[in-house]
Amino acid sequence: MAESTVSAVLGNIGSLVIEETKFLCAVTLQVATLKNDLMRLQGYLKDADSRRRSGNDARAATLVIQIRAAAYEAETVIQAADHMEKRNRLKNGFLGAISRYARLPTDTTTIREIGVEIECVRSNLSEIFASIESLEIVDLGNSNVVEDEPPEELSILQQTIEEDIVMVGFRGDFTEVVEKLVDKENNTLSAVSIVAIGGAGKTTLSRKIYSRMSKHFETVAWVTASQMFKGIDLLKDILKQIVDDIDEYNLIDQMSEYEVGKKINDFLMQKSYLVVLDDLCEVDTWEQINKTLKIFPDANNGSRVILTTKKKDVADHVEMRNFVHTLKHLDEEESWELFSSKALPSYNRPAINYVHAFEEIGRKLARKCNGLPLALAVLGSYLSKNLNLQTWSDIELGWPVSTNDTPQMMRDILARSYKGMPNSYFRSCLLSLATFPEDDIIFVSDLIQLWIVESLIPHTPIHTQEETAHIYVTGLAERSLVQIVEISKAHGWIEKIKIHDNVRQWCIEEARQDGFLNIIDKSTGQAGAPSSSSDTILSYRTSFQNTSAQTLQATTPNLRSFFGFGLSSVIVDPKLRLLRVIHVHDSSLKNFNKVIGECTHLRYLKLRNCKDVSIPSSVGQLLYLQSIDLRGTELEKVVPNSLWDIPTLKHVYVSKVTPPPARSSLQPTELQTLALNLDSAGTEYPYHAMAAFLERMTRLTSLTLIVNSMPAEMIKIFANMPHLVDLTMYEFHVLDKLPESHHFPQKLRRLCLYARTINEDPLPILQKLPCLVVLVLKGYGGQTMSCSTQGFPELQELELARNFNTEEWRMQFGSMPKLTSLKLRNFSKMKELPQALLHTNLGYLELTSTFLISRQDSTLKELKRRKCKVNDQYKSNGRMDLVMRGQYQVDMSKYRLTRG
DSSP, X not given: OHHHHHHHHHHHHHHOOOOOOTTTHHHHHHHHHHHHHHHHHHHHHHHHXXXXXXXXXXHHHHHHHHHXXXXXXXXXXXXXXXXXXXXHHHOOHHHHHHHHHSOOHHHHHHHHHHHHHHHHHHHHHHHHHHHHHHTTOOOOOOOOOOOOOOOOOHHHHHHHHHHHHHHTTOHHHHHHHHHHHTOTTOOSOEEEEEEOOTTSSHHHHHHHHHHHHGGGSSEEEEEEOOTTOOXXXXXXXXXXXXXXXXXXXXXXXXXXXXXXXXXXXXXXXTSOEEEEEEEEOOTTXXXXXXXXXXXXXXXXXXXXXXXXXXXXXXXXXXXXXXXXXXXXXXXXXXXXXXXXXXXXXXXXXXXXXXXXXXXXXXHHHHHTTTTOHHHHHHHHHHHHTOOOHHHHHHHHHTSOSOXXXXXXXXXXXXXXXXHTSSSHHHHHHHHHGGGSOTTOOEEHHHHHHHHHHTTOSOOOSSSOHHHHHHHHHHHHHHTTSSEEEXXXXXXXXXXXXXXXXXXXXHHHHHHHHTTSOEEEETTTSSSSOOOTTTTTOOOSEEEEESOTTSEEEEOOTTOOEEXXXXXXXXXXXXXXXXOOEEEEESOBEESHHXXXXXXXXXOEEEEESOBSBOOOGGGGGOTTOOEEEOTTOOBSSOBOGGGXXXXXXXXXXXXXXXXXXXXXXXXXXTOOEEEEEGGGGOSOOOXXXXXXXXXXXXXXXXXXXXXXXXXXXXXXXXXGOTTOOEEEEEEEEEESXXXXXXXXXXXXXXXXXXXXXXXXXXXXXXXXXXXXXXXEEEXXXXXXXXXXXXXXXXXXXXXXXXXXXXXXXXXXXXXXTTOOEEEEESOTTOOOOOGGGGGSOOOEEEEESOTTSOTTOHHHHHHHHTTOEEEEESSOOHHHHHHHHTGGGOOTTTOOOOOO
């Protein structure tokens, strides 16, 4: 992993283009020489790192530490030169003119200091090369060559994810638990506790049951307790998933534990419910969540609670009728079925030579996995990418004689998969997942931005960095190292993932041993046991998790990446000027506005659901900042206009912000994602300036605008955005009609359009968009709406809501052939569903406040007969408006939304 440090540094240096003026000519030459020295070092790192890992060569361990330190020192000094040049180039007025054509005194001093520091780093590198020679370290060449590895089709991968662990080995368990949930002879409240060791598949089984059984209950919720859970947080998570009213939702975070519990009890008393409590670890968990009052009421309506745990004692402490279901390990035939589905999948078998020989060895390997699904899946996935009989045979013959140590076996399998990855970039991406808290659902879009700014994604000739990162995410799923939580229908890529507890713990140990990442949490103070070879390795990334009982002050001056989750208070030390990443969730920040302007190397600023935050005008000095995300954060004042002076911004998610001016330093070719909630800025909004600004942003792929009473002319702002695939606009006052379809971006895949009134039927225009997959439309007031044959050729999800006065939906056969989900809300005058819906792939239908549609409607009855899930609600759901008010924070279980 030391080689990944140098690779990342070289990748970052490569992105810094220092203009070779006569004033920086000498520095530029020094930088080039320094870069060459670092490239030479890469060849020696593999041998040095291997010796360090053996634990028998202290001098090699010291050498690796020195190489890492030198690489980071080189990055710092080179970026200082680049920052000076970039700062001068952006200066305006008299000083700007002078700095472009002559040396300012301060620049002369800076150049001299940079030159001295470069020579100091080169001197250190010379000593390192001398040590390499004396230690006889071998140049093994650059093993970090990056090749584009095509991933499997996501459709195949999704099918595997949905079927393998539940349908292979656990069919009986699935049936038995479901029978307990739907037991009509027992309407009293009861629980099903699923008990098994880590990696046995209990969470995956529960999620499959939850997905399949949700339609049998009026309300459902899924919460994960984990080791670090706090009772109040778990209860708030439940309430946020079941509450209907937007005003109540916004007050949840201010409620006491008793108030939250009372709300849950009152709400659940009125409905049949299914609540899953996943990964309960402590015996007193049940007492903690019920200490103020009984949370789960018994209305004698068949409500159920599912809990999963590694400890039977936890299940035995549940104070209600409780069926304990212990998962057994897979038997020999079940083990082979799961293993072969990964190692020798049916879609790949025709291309495999000597498949029977692979089967013979594979059955032996499957038996050695002790019936543990995670071990079978990871090993099988690894071998699917190594279809070599000798490799399979070597693994089988080299398997330890004693197979009773299941944790060690799991570690060995994970290590083998890790070492088998094609390059160190890929391995670094896996280790970085340990940054996130246990059982956290990770948003892939956030993860990819993080990987790119940390230089963990290489540049390749075929793909952009974003495309390579998506390939890496898919590759991790193919190797069964992450679990797919959700695949985006709109974009076709993996949208949310989760890392298994066992995989995460292994990543923590590996990352800490290599000095890649240090994790500090509430229970242990420092995750992972120290190893003799890594005690002195300095970590440049630190993740603080769930340290709510104390105030943390980061004081490591060389820290590059700072992560915080659930912290009572964060004090950012002014010495942390080398920070590249600040990623903080659900925390309170102190003195942030005083130090952020000094973090001139910052590339990534994410403050999600934080308090006591104020963004100073000095934010405009962060000339490398690529991503800023302030969603759900309580800002003490409006984000200043200087934000738009940052030339490198690629991803912006902010509310309470000064609107961007018509002209700014922001480069039009950089910005890819823009999500602005301007309702909360509290100022009059200059629409013409906004339109002029957006006209320059021709590379945007995602745009979200939340502005109250948006003028109709704003509907044309995307005319110069050919790359736009995701568009949300809230809220127009009146739209007479939409622009013709050729004025819309032709790559558009997701469109959410909100208006108080749309006068002319928008569907005949929108149906011509060739790539549209998701459409959310609110506010059409006409009596009829129409879709023609071959309209909406790719549409899969359609939501129509709010003030729809439509009486008749004229839908021709052949329209929306791929439609799978339809939500009709507040269609108070529509009397019947169009028969053409029977010629789609509709699998989910939601009807809310559709009072005139008879429950005996012929189309509705036929859809039900075809097993389409129908969610029929007579009352308007306040949650719809909640999502509408903050659409780009749509996952309510994760984000706190604020009313505009």
